Amino acid sequence: xxxxxTPDSLNWLYRGTSEIFPSQPDSNNPEENLEKLIEKSDRPxxxxxxxDPTGTDIHLGHSIPFRKLRAFQDAGHTAxxxxxxxxxxxxxPTGKSEVRKQLTSEQVKSNAxxxxxxxxxxxxxxxxxxxxxxxxxxxxxxxxxxxIQELLATMTVGQMLAKEGFAERxxxxxxxxxxEFLYPLMQGxxxxxxxxxxxxxxxxxxxxxxxxxxxxRHFGKKPQFGLLLPxxxxxxxxxxxxKSLNNYVGLKEDELSMYSKLEKTPDAIxxxxxxxxxxxxxxxxxxxxxxxxKLLALEIVTQFHSQKAAITAQKTAxxxxxxxxxxxxxAVPEYDLSNVEFPAKLFYILNASGLCGSSGxxxxxxxxxxxxxDGEKISDVNITxxxxxxxxxxxxxxxxxxxxxxx
Amino acid sequence: xxxxxTPDSLNWLYRGTSEIFPSQPDSNNPEENLEKLIEKSDRPxxxxxxxDPTGTDIHLGHSIPFRKLRAFQDAGHTAxxxxxxxxxxxxxPTGKSEVRKQLTSEQVKSNAxxxxxxxxxxxxxxxxxxxxxxxxxxxxxxxxxxxIQELLATMTVGQMLAKEGFAERxxxxxxxxxxEFLYPLMQGxxxxxxxxxxxxxxxxxxxxxxxxxxxxRHFGKKPQFGLLLPxxxxxxxxxxxxKSLNNYVGLKEDELSMYSKLEKTPDAIxxxxxxxxxxxxxxxxxxxxxxxxKLLALEIVTQFHSQKAAITAQKTAxxxxxxxxxxxxxAVPEYDLSNVEFPAKLFYILNASGLCGSSGxxxxxxxxxxxxxDGEKISDVNITxxxxxxxxxxxxxxxxxxxxxxx
Numbered sequence: 123x124x125x126x127x128t129p130d131s132l133n134w135l136y137r138g139t140s141e142i143f144p145s146q147p148d149s150n151n152p153e154e155n156l157e158k159l160i161e162k163s164d165r166p167x168x169x170x171x172x173x174d175p176t177g178t179d180i181h182l183g184h185s186i187p188f189r190k191l192r193a194f195q196d197a198g199h200t201a202x203x204x205x206x207x208x209x210x211x212x213x214x215p216t217g218k219s220e221v222r223k224q225l226t227s228e229q230v231k232s233n234a235x236x237x238x239x240x241x242x243x244x245x246x247x248x249x250x251x252x253x254x255x256x257x258x259x260x261x262x263x264x265x266x267x268x269x270i271q272e273l274l275a276t277m278t279v280g281q282m283l284a285k286e287g288f289a290e291r292x293x294x295x296x297x298x299x300x301x302e303f304l305y306p307l308m309q310g311x312x313x314x315x316x317x318x319x320x321x322x323x324x325x326x327x328x329x330x331x332x333x334x335x336x337x338x339r340h341f342g343k344k345p346q347f348g349l350l351l352p353x354x355x356x357x358x359x360x361x362x363x364x365k366s367l368n369n370y371v372g373l374k375e376d377e378l379s380m381y382s383k384l385e386k387t388p389d390a391i392x393x394x395x396x397x398x399x400x401x402x403x404x405x406x407x408x409x410x411x412x413x414x415x416k417l418l419a420l421e422i423v424t425q426f427h428s429q430k431a432a433i434t435a436q437k438t439a440x441x442x443x444x445x446x447x448x449x450x451x452x453a454v455p456e457y458d459l460s461n462v463e464f465p466a467k468l469f470y471i472l473n474a475s476g477l478c479g480s481s482g483x484x485x486x487x488x489x490x491x492x493x494x495x496d497g498e499k500i501s502d503v504n505i506t507x508x509x510x511x512x513x514x515x516x517x518x519x520x521x522x523x524x525x526x527x528x529x
Numbered sequence: 530x531x532x533x534x535t536p537d538s539l540n541w542l543y544r545g546t547s548e549i550f551p552s553q554p555d556s557n558n559p560e561e562n563l564e565k566l567i568e569k570s571d572r573p574x575x576x577x578x579x580x581d582p583t584g585t586d587i588h589l590g591h592s593i594p595f596r597k598l599r600a601f602q603d604a605g606h607t608a609x610x611x612x613x614x615x616x617x618x619x620x621x622p623t624g625k626s627e628v629r630k631q632l633t634s635e636q637v638k639s640n641a642x643x644x645x646x647x648x649x650x651x652x653x654x655x656x657x658x659x660x661x662x663x664x665x666x667x668x669x670x671x672x673x674x675x676x677i678q679e680l681l682a683t684m685t686v687g688q689m690l691a692k693e694g695f696a697e698r699x700x701x702x703x704x705x706x707x708x709e710f711l712y713p714l715m716q717g718x719x720x721x722x723x724x725x726x727x728x729x730x731x732x733x734x735x736x737x738x739x740x741x742x743x744x745x746r747h748f749g750k751k752p753q754f755g756l757l758l759p760x761x762x763x764x765x766x767x768x769x770x771x772k773s774l775n776n777y778v779g780l781k782e783d784e785l786s787m788y789s790k791l792e793k794t795p796d797a798i799x800x801x802x803x804x805x806x807x808x809x810x811x812x813x814x815x816x817x818x819x820x821x822x823k824l825l826a827l828e829i830v831t832q833f834h835s836q837k838a839a840i841t842a843q844k845t846a847x848x849x850x851x852x853x854x855x856x857x858x859x860a861v862p863e864y865d866l867s868n869v870e871f872p873a874k875l876f877y878i879l880n881a882s883g884l885c886g887s888s889g890x891x892x893x894x895x896x897x898x899x900x901x902x903d904g905e906k907i908s909d910v911n912i913t914x915x916x917x918x919x920x921x922x923x924x925x926x927x928x929x930x931x932x933x934x935x936x
Contacts, residue, residue: 212675267672267711268619274708279690279699282707292686300689300710301681304674 132157134193138186138398140325141350143332156320156347160197163319166251169194170318170346172204172309175233176225180240181370182422183354183363186398187322188244190351194320195246201253202316203245205234208259209308240373243426254316261315262308273307276340277333282306285329310334318346325350354398359388377427381435382442384419392418400425434497438517441525456527457518459510468493468505471513471528477520487520494519539564541600545593545805547732548757550739563754566726567604573658574606577725577753579665579716582640583617583632587647588777589829590761590770593805594729595651597758601727602653608660609723610652612641615666616715647780650833661723668722669715680714683747684740689713692736717741725753732757761805766795784834788842789849791826799825807832840904845924848932863934864925866917875900875912878920878935884927894927901926 135142135157144154159167171191191201207230225233238255246252265273282303283292291298306329313321313334321331328350335345353362356369363370371383387395389411396402396414400421408414416436423432457475472484472493485503487493493500496516507513519525542549542564551561566574578598598608614637632640645662653659672680689710690699698705713736720728720741728738735757742752760769763776770777778790794802796818803809803821807828815821823843830839864882879891879900892910894900900907903923914920926932 208674212678262674265674267615267669267677267715270674270677271619271708271711274711275706277707278704279686279707279710280702280704283686288686295687297685297687299682300684300686301678303686303707303710304678304681308674 132160134197135160135349137193138351138394139190139349140352141328141348143328143348143350154345154347156349159319159347160199167194167199167319168202168254168317169199170202170204170313170316170321171323172206172312173234173237174206174210175230175237176210178233178236179365179372179374180237181363181365181372182399183356183370185241185244185373186351186354187324188241189399190322190349192245195249195252200251201245202318203238203241203253203255204312204316205230205255205257206309207231207234207257208262209305211259243373256316258308258312258315262311265311270304273311273337274303276336277303277307286326306330306333307337310337313346314338314341314343317343319344320347320349322349322351324353326353352394352398355391355394357383357387359391371422373426377423377431377435378438380426381419381423381432382439384422385415385436385439387415387418389414395422430498434517437494437497437519441517441519455525456529459513459528462510464510465506465508468495468500468507469503471507471518472520475518475526475528477518477524477526492521539567541604542567542756544600545758546597546756547759548735548755550735550755550757561752561754563727563756566754570726574601574726575609575661575724576601576606577609577611577720577723577728578730579611579613579719580641580644581613581617582637582644585640585643586772586779586781587644588770588772588779589806590763590777592648592651592780593758593761594731595648596806597729597756599652602656602659607658608652609725610645610660610662611719611723612637612644612662612664613716614638614641614664615669616712618666650780663723665715665719665722669718672718677711680718680744681710683743684710684714693733713737713740714744717744720753721745721748721750724750726751727754727756729756729758731760733760759801759805762798762801764790764794766798778829780833784830784838784842785845787833788826788830788839789846791829792822792843792846794822794825796821837903837905841924842904844901844904844926844932848924848926862932863936866920866935869917871916872913875902875907875914876910878914878925879927882925882933882935884925884931884933899928 142156144151146157147155169191171187191203195201207227210225210230210233211227212224234257283289283298285306288298288302309330310333312318313331314337318334318338321327321334323331328348331346331348331350335348338345355361356363356367357371358367358369361367361369365372371380375383384395392411392414393404393407395418396404396407400418402417402421408417420429420432420436423435427435457471459471462471462474467481469478469481469484469488472478472487473481478484478487484493488500488503488505491499491501495513495518497519513528516528517525518528549563551558553564554562576598578594598610602608614634617632617637617640618634619631641664690696690705692713695705695709716737717740719725720738721744725741725745728734728741730738735755738753738755738757742755745752762768763770763774764778765774765776768774768776772779778787782790791802799818799821800811800814802825803811803814807825809824809828815824827836827839827843830842834842864878866878869878869881874888876885876888876891876895879885879894880888885891885894891900895907895910895912898906898908902920902925904926920935923935924932925935
């Protein structure tokens with residue numbers, strides 16, 4: 123979203139990016155230039171992104187900085203994913219925050235693994251040198267009072283209270299506990315310890331990333347760049363995506379659920395979704411808004427499942443919608459496979475279920491390319507299934523209007 | 530200075546005391562009662578007082594809480610003197626404060642020893658079980674981030690900013706560095722670690738001592754009592770005693786310097802000086818203000834030197850003042866002992882120096898009790914000195930007006 127004219131070769135850097143700081147290019151400070159650093163560096167940059175392992179379910183909103191991280195990986199750089207296990211294991215010492223419940227190291231490890239597993243479709247886990255996963259307890263548990271005092275002394279109360287979040291709470295006389303001032307410093311110290319060149323985060327992370335720059339400078343290191351990404355609106359198109367508002371799409375959702383939510387993406391935010399959640403060229407999107415929605419849904423389901431699954435989900439969803447017209451939301455007709463003797467040819471089932479008037483019509487429909495099983499076109503006229511389990515739960519379809527659920 | 534009627538047996542507790550908190554007796558909270566604790570405890574109480582070993586010269590203002598500490602010792606309790614070596618060795622990480630210069634552990638140790646040496650005239654160093662000296666690095670250097678987070682979480686930013694000193698600085702937008710919030714917590718944690726029953730301090734220490742109570746409660750211990758003592762005004766009678774204002778009396782000053790400063794104590798503050806710096810009964814002080822000043826000066830010089838030294842100082846000072854009238858501040862006549870053949874009788878020196886008209890007059894003056902050597906009355910008519918060193922530098926005096934310095 124930068125308005126600066128940049129080389130096409132850096133499109134991956136600017137796509138969907140809210141802000142890079144120090145700004146690019148910065149004539150006041152020509153030395154600090156991320157573009158130059160990316161172009162000239164003779165080593166992979168170290169690009170930091172932190173994970174809070176207190177929760178387990180992540181949604182598309184969380185995925186945005188990871189998609190940018192992947193873009194850095196693809197450009198040859200090293201993603202350094204920081205698992206914030208130290209804080210999670212301490213929890214909130216005031217015991218007042220449900221969000222900061224104290225977790226055991228096993229819980230944290232399990233959460234972190236779960237989190238990383240969900241990132242598999244996004245990040246490059248396999249190319250050597252492209253991914254480093256670090257637990258910040260590695261260095262934070264070693265900090266003593268002298269070092270912590272040194273960290274604290276780099277900032278004033280006024281600077282800390284100017285931070286978004288703190289400022290309002292202080293003004294409204296809502297208590298801010300002193301240990302809360304540690305969190306930005308701990309996050310910043312992570313940058314010192316892993317020698318981050320760039321830190322990614324949502325726009326709400328600007329303060330913390332800037333603290334990282336200050337601390338790196340304090341410890342005689344080169345300060346990182348901050349790259350901020352927008353906070354994603356939810357599928358309602360109005361509020362920040364969040365589980366509690368039920369306007370989210372979880373990365374672990376099944377293809378049909380994911381598709382169904384995304385194909386209703388409001389027009390007002392669909393361009394942002396394309397920009398932030400896909401790599402499709404934004405100037406080649408369909409003109410028809412409905413086609414746009416479908417393309418978005420297909421594309422994102424494909425990322426997290428497969429193209430095949432996406433197409434099936436699309437079909438199923440469309441069929442479900444069509445049947446809504448009949449007044450019955452659950453009106454997909456079912457056919458009970460227990461009447462079928464296995465192994466069975468598909469054309470036989472087309473006949474037996476009533477989708478076709480005869481086995482012969484079934485064969486002709488398959489030959490004509492009109493038959494799909496869970497959205498996938500069947501081209502083998504003699505396709506045979508060995509048992510009920512191969513078909514149970516799938517949707518069998520002839521042409522655009524006739525379908526049945528096999529149970 | 531408490532207006533509460535208390536048993537005479539606790540006079541030592543209340544003399545000069547500004548405040549005890551929780552207050553005594555506290556009907557709202559009858560359990561928390563220092564008087565009762567003192568009367569009923571079956572073990573010596575642990576009475577804490579901290580020393581900042583960044584400076585070396587201490588003055589009468591500093592001595593006040595140590596005098597109270599001695600009163601606790603005399604009542605059978607244990608003085609726990611905390612040497613704040615941890616903070617002194619860190620210094621001020623911002624490097625902005627001259628006061629909090631970073632010191633080596635050798636410097637800290639030497640400062641602490643020097644400090645303690647100056648307290649010898651005040652504290653009971655000898656009775657077993659009455660004095661414990663602890664360096665707080667013993668526990669503070671062991672603190673890790675988890676524990677420090679726990680300490681910080683016991684307080685809010687609002688509570689900390691309400692502290693005298695912070696409040697004004699924050700209002701005036703003078704920077705308060707975050708690590709400054711650690712100091713009250715570190716001092717409070719000292720109370721936790723040494724199981725303090727009482728902490729002594731100046732009235733400016735109320736906040737820090739209260740933090741100690743909170744932390745003790747947090748760690749499941751019985752909170753200490755705070756006993757606050759006034760900040761002493763300087764010899765100018767108007768501003769807090771301080772070296773930089775040159776209105777101080779240092780504990781290491783020689784007797785004449787100490788005497789000369791104290792015998793000019795302004796009337797407006799002399800009663801406070803008696804109350805805070807001596808154990809004399811306040812209802813038996815001389816009525817004549819000049820006598821009061823002299824008594825105060827004699828009494829305090831006696832504490833830090835000896836009665837003999839105090840008397841000599843008084844004489845010397847008086848003589849100096851008298852001679853001021855002649856226009857010569859250094860007009861004490863001298864007598865050169867190198868003219869004397871040792872061993873020598875004192876009555877001979879009285880004659881030779883011209884203080885008496887003959888050796889016989891010298892003998893008679895000694896017999897009449899009019900002769901003093903360095904303020905000490907000489908009664909032995911035949912007193913003999915073996916060599917020059919026994920007399921050199923001393924003041925020899927006959928009656929109230931005639932005196933001479935032997936050199």
